Amino acid sequence: MTAAANQNGRRATASRRLERAGIRDVAAAAGVSITTVSDALNGKGRLPDETRSRVREVAERLGYRPSAAARTLRTGRSGLIGLTVTTYGEEPFTFTEFAYFAEMARAATSAALGRGYALVVLPASSRHDVWSNIALDGTVVIDPPDQDPLVTELYRSGVPVVSDGKPGNCPVTAWVDNDHEAAVLNILEHLSEAGARRIGLLTGTSTDTYTRLSTEAYLAWCDRVGQEPVYEAYPAHDPAAGAVAADRLLARPDRPDAVYGLFDPNGTDLLAAARRYGLRVPDDLLLVCCSESDVYANTEPPITTLSLKPRRIGTTVVNLLIDAIEGVDAGTGTTAGRLFPPRYRTAGTGPPPGTLMPTELIVRASSQPRAPRTTVSPPRPPGEA
Amino acid sequence: MTAAANQNGRRATASRRLERAGIRDVAAAAGVSITTVSDALNGKGRLPDETRSRVREVAERLGYRPSAAARTLRTGRSGLIGLTVTTYGEEPFTFTEFAYFAEMARAATSAALGRGYALVVLPASSRHDVWSNIALDGTVVIDPPDQDPLVTELYRSGVPVVSDGKPGNCPVTAWVDNDHEAAVLNILEHLSEAGARRIGLLTGTSTDTYTRLSTEAYLAWCDRVGQEPVYEAYPAHDPAAGAVAADRLLARPDRPDAVYGLFDPNGTDLLAAARRYGLRVPDDLLLVCCSESDVYANTEPPITTLSLKPRRIGTTVVNLLIDAIEGVDAGTGTTAGRLFPPRYRTAGTGPPPGTLMPTELIVRASSQPRAPRTTVSPPRPPGEA
DNA sequence: CGTTCATGGAGAAACGTATCTCCGGCCTTC
DNA sequence: GAAGGCCGGAGATACGTTTCTCCATGAACG
Structure with missing residues (x-):
């Protein structure tokens, strides 16, 4: 029965630590393969309901929590959205200093969570290592200045960027602004x-x-x-x-x-x-x-x-961004598409699409x-x- | 010269996409091994300065950016800290609604960034899949209610938790509160x-x-x-x-x-x-x-x-949390320590350490x-x- | 009776990094 | 002249998933 322990040779050699249960442990305990566990928990593949529920039950019993890092590495998707406010002056950032930012950020956070994403607040002036240490699916930039180097780099490295405030010369995916x-x-x-x-x-x-x-x-x-x-x-x-x-x-x-x-x-x-x-x-x-x-x-x-109406702006910005993020995969074809990096491509040339919202x-x-x-x-x- | 392309057999078979440069590409271009690149960029290992600078230059030229996801998976560290506010009532969250939260969050964000961490805002009422989809090194919880299931689960899965507000029955790593x-x-x-x-x-x-x-x-x-x-x-x-x-x-x-x-x-x-x-x-x-x-x-x-004095509270909470996060590895020994999961252990039993701050x-x-x-x-x- | 299909599932290859182990030289030293 | 000791670096493995590919089985069908 527990012969499955032989399958994962690596784990057998290492002395058993009190590590968190991995997908292999669940597979072994349920007597199925790793593939089946993954499919069962993610609702994919073709499995009879009986297998699905059994696997789920075992996973629950073992307290299995999938590793977000591994999933991100594999899928190229972190579920994280950056929220950047260009800092005025020296202060760390004027976030929540003005009610506009606070309201906008709150609405953006809500909208993101509603679609399964979380927001991480990153001042534009942050140390570069903080930025590159975080896997971001996209970024919201509040009021980027002309020729913002941060936005340019983000865009070049394939991260969708939607700005609150019509951008000057930065290449953004889309933008939203008041009229x-x-x-x-x-x-x-x-x-x-x-x-x-x-x-x-x-x-x-x-x-x-x-x-x-x-x-x-x-x-x-x-x-x-x-x-x-x-x-x-x-x-x-x-x-x-x-x-x-x-x-x-x-x-x-x-x-x-x-x-x-x-x-x-x-x-x-x-x-x-x-x-x-x-x-x-x-x-x-x-x-x-x-x-x-x-x-x-x-x-x-x-x-x-x-x-x-910052709430409306925040919601719109986030929705546009997530649309861009999730639209990437839809547009890259069928089979070989998965091999492509999630690099956003602007359709041809021309200015990025902008949305004007009333005040x-x-x-x-x-x-x-x-x-x-x-x-x-x-x-x-x-x-x- | 470019014979190094033979070394990474996988990459050689796949047709060359316009993917982002990986550490392998840098190694090949610099004519060194992956190990050397990693060491050179991270300031580890024993390498002559000449090699170091050469590798860095090549990496820069290729626009190499290390994959945050891979690094997180390997090191078990994401550089992300959750900031949770227990939601009152139905509203998504009362963040920034009261000046206390706004100020506290701002200070916490600043403090985290100053130490190389970023904050991600996560209401306690968020869908469970959002929580488990994010690799968190630790969590700040604002004013947890008694027997907060979220805190309990976080703590059990080994994530350090520091609360703003003396916790009732939740097992937290540490807490901060006003007197x-x-x-x-x-x-x-x-x-x-x-x-x-x-x-x-x-x-x-x-x-x-x-x-x-x-x-x-x-x-x-x-x-x-x-x-x-x-x-x-x-x-x-x-x-x-x-x-x-x-x-x-x-x-x-x-x-x-x-x-x-x-x-x-x-x-x-x-x-x-x-x-x-x-x-x-x-x-x-x-x-x-x-x-x-x-x-x-x-x-x-x-x-x-x-x-x-919410700014003081926010700063203190984050610093305590990061101390706990980074103290974990320091305490797990020398060699085999790396194999241990970053599970925080309370020293013996007794209540978690708390800090009272004046008003x-x-x-x-x-x-x-x-x-x-x-x-x-x-x-x-x-x-x- | 042979061929096709659908079903249920297993194997294994990535994803890109950090790090542990080990190895060949060269230099010193007795 | 042989035995260490340090320098510079290469190889390989593991982190824990997702997913592509492929196989066995039995049923349906001509």
């Missing part, structure tokens, strides 16, 4: 209708897509309607710099009567700056900022915010002059302007 | 000194360590000083229930003149409830809540908070009668940078 241009135009229009005559912008100095597209849309709008641009830029990763920039913006001689702040803390920064200058919101100053935080529902006054403007008191329901009466210009 | 008892006593004392006669508690209905220990400390204190306990409990994972409970607490006939709220949103909840009942803070009601959010520095009035009470106006001046974060003058 920042439409969002900014919508806000500017909203503020104009609320009576704004001179709309200012609080923006960043970094070159990521979000900052760039938003600022360009603002400048283009200014050019179109004939307003002189009024904006201040600051390094968005510096939490203290935002307050300073907000102050600068409201201290200008050509002080705007409405401001859109591109970053999450801008709302409170602008509100505080307005108080310092004795400006009432919304009477003297209309305010909108981009934020996922609901604290702006309870500020005094509540502040109109633009939500980028949502949550209108609150800060952008509604006086009566919240009628916008007919234009506000009087603040001070002398 | 909740001391923290609560400190708060109660602080409130008493501020003039409180009847201190109420807003607590949770769940059985996690934090809730349990804090509540018990409160009850013990009441018993000691002879005050009748005044508390309301609600399911902490329900964001709406907190406001209701806060309202209930202040509506009681034996209304407290000071309240400590165990959860992050309790501060605003209690403040809102106080307003509804026309209670002035801190004149009629002293307020403290446990929170990592700095919004309480700007509420009206600013609210005294207890910080659990920090940030005193603001809400718990100081009269004195409106805060001791932290003084207001910034308008003109200052």
